[in-house]
Amino acid sequence: xxxxxxxxxxxxxxxxxxxxxxxxxxxxxxxxxxxxxxxxxxxxxxxxxxxxxxxxxxxxxxxxxxxxxxxxxxxxxxxxxxxxxxxxxxxxxxxxxxxxxxxxxxxxxxxxxxxxxxxxxxxxxxxxxxxxxxxxxxxxxxxxxxxxxxxxxxxxxxxxxxxxxxxxxxxxxxxxxxxxxxxxxxxxxxxxxxxxxxxxxxxxxxxxxxxx
Amino acid sequence: xxxxxxxxxxxxxxxxxxxxxxxxxxxxxxxxxxxxxxxxxxxxxxxxxxxxxxxxxxxxxxxxxxxxxxxxxxxxxxxxxxxxxxxxxxxxxxxxxxxxxxxxxxxxxxxxxxxxxxxxxxxxxxxxxxxxxx
Numbered sequence: 001x002x003x004x005x006x007x008x009x010x011x012x013x014x015x016x017x018x019x020x021x022x023x024x025x026x027x028x029x030x031x032x033x034x035x036x037x038x039x040x041x042x043x044x045x046x047x048x049x050x051x052x053x054x055x056x057x058x059x060x061x062x063x064x065x066x067x068x069x070x071x072x073x074x075x076x077x078x079x080x081x082x083x084x085x086x087x088x089x090x091x092x093x094x095x096x097x098x099x100x101x102x103x104x105x106x107x108x109x110x111x112x113x114x115x116x117x118x119x120x121x122x123x124x125x126x127x128x129x130x131x132x133x134x135x136x137x138x139x140x141x142x143x144x145x146x147x148x149x150x151x152x153x154x155x156x157x158x159x160x161x162x163x164x165x166x167x168x169x170x171x172x173x174x175x176x177x178x179x180x181x182x183x184x185x186x187x188x189x190x191x192x193x194x195x196x197x198x199x200x201x202x203x204x205x206x207x208x209x210x211x212x
Numbered sequence: 213x214x215x216x217x218x219x220x221x222x223x224x225x226x227x228x229x230x231x232x233x234x235x236x237x238x239x240x241x242x243x244x245x246x247x248x249x250x251x252x253x254x255x256x257x258x259x260x261x262x263x264x265x266x267x268x269x270x271x272x273x274x275x276x277x278x279x280x281x282x283x284x285x286x287x288x289x290x291x292x293x294x295x296x297x298x299x300x301x302x303x304x305x306x307x308x309x310x311x312x313x314x315x316x317x318x319x320x321x322x323x324x325x326x327x328x329x330x331x332x333x334x335x336x337x338x339x340x341x342x343x344x345x346x
Contacts (some may be wrong), residue, residue, distance in 0.1 A: 189262035
């Protein structure tokens with residue numbers, strides 16, 4: 001029975017990884033992110049789904065707009081992430097100054113990085129919104145966690161939301177993977193304040209059926 | 213001299229209180245975000261091109277919802293297929309995630325989409341709550 005459970009757990013983890021890889025490889029994607037103090041809602045229009053995170057209540061609400069259903073999850077603790085390869089990279093950071101992006105003031109940086117032990121080089125251009133966010137909110141909104149304090153990445157404004165990020169990663173010419181490369185673009189905009197009426201965004205939609 | 217010192221202490225306290233309030237101020241904002249992957253050699257859009265890029269991507273028709281039965285079949289076959297793969301392959305997938313996450317997550321300070329992983333297998337397998345009920 002234990003072996004069977006372990007196998008099911010392995011299958012679940014593997015499926016999680018596959019879903020993650022699929023989501024990373026799906027392209028392109030558009031999402032809407034709403035932040036309400038410590039709560040975060042992420043809408044996926046392509047999937048007709050949304051997730052509301054309420055970490056102070058240890059509660060997550062998953063909404064399926066296709067079937068007009070929602071599910072409330074309680075007690076889902078933070079999982080242990082695998083080692084963060086990016087944190088161990090050697091980086092060079094250059095300040096690009098300030099510019100206006102979609103009506104917002106943003107501070108830019110160019111980051112050149114070399115993976116340790118892997119013949120790959122990455123160059124990123126990032127512009128951060130000039131407004132600090134609480135660490136937990138930022139992590140929920142971006143679904144990424146920061147590197148530990150003291151890493152080379154801490155030269156960047158770790159408490160701010162990147163509005164623009166272009167990262168080009170390619171294998172070094174001398175490596176067996178020479179010729180491999182990928183460029184990803186992440187852009188954020190339409191930034192605006194929510195008002196009191198928008199609080200309803202963080203509750204299950206009226207008329208939707210709750211499923212267990 | 214004493215009043216000067218008192219003024220300095222008061223001003224410092226006020227400044228610190230203001231900064232602390234700014235750090236803890238409620239944040240209520242909304243924004244849209246898009247992700248794209250470019251072909252090798254393609255020029256990335258400049259930061260100012262958000263509106264055009266968003267309009268282009270948001271206007272693309274979303275995929276048709278997959279039936280619950282088809283989702284169940286896909287999930288089952290995926291689980292069986294993945295169960296047959298070795299741990300090395302799983303580790304490699306995580307490595308790839310780490311590399312991709314560097315460029316995709318909205319932050320280079322990242323490992324994996326933690327909550328995405330947490331939620332992914334439990335609730336929204338490709339967008340369906342129903343698919344997880346069986």
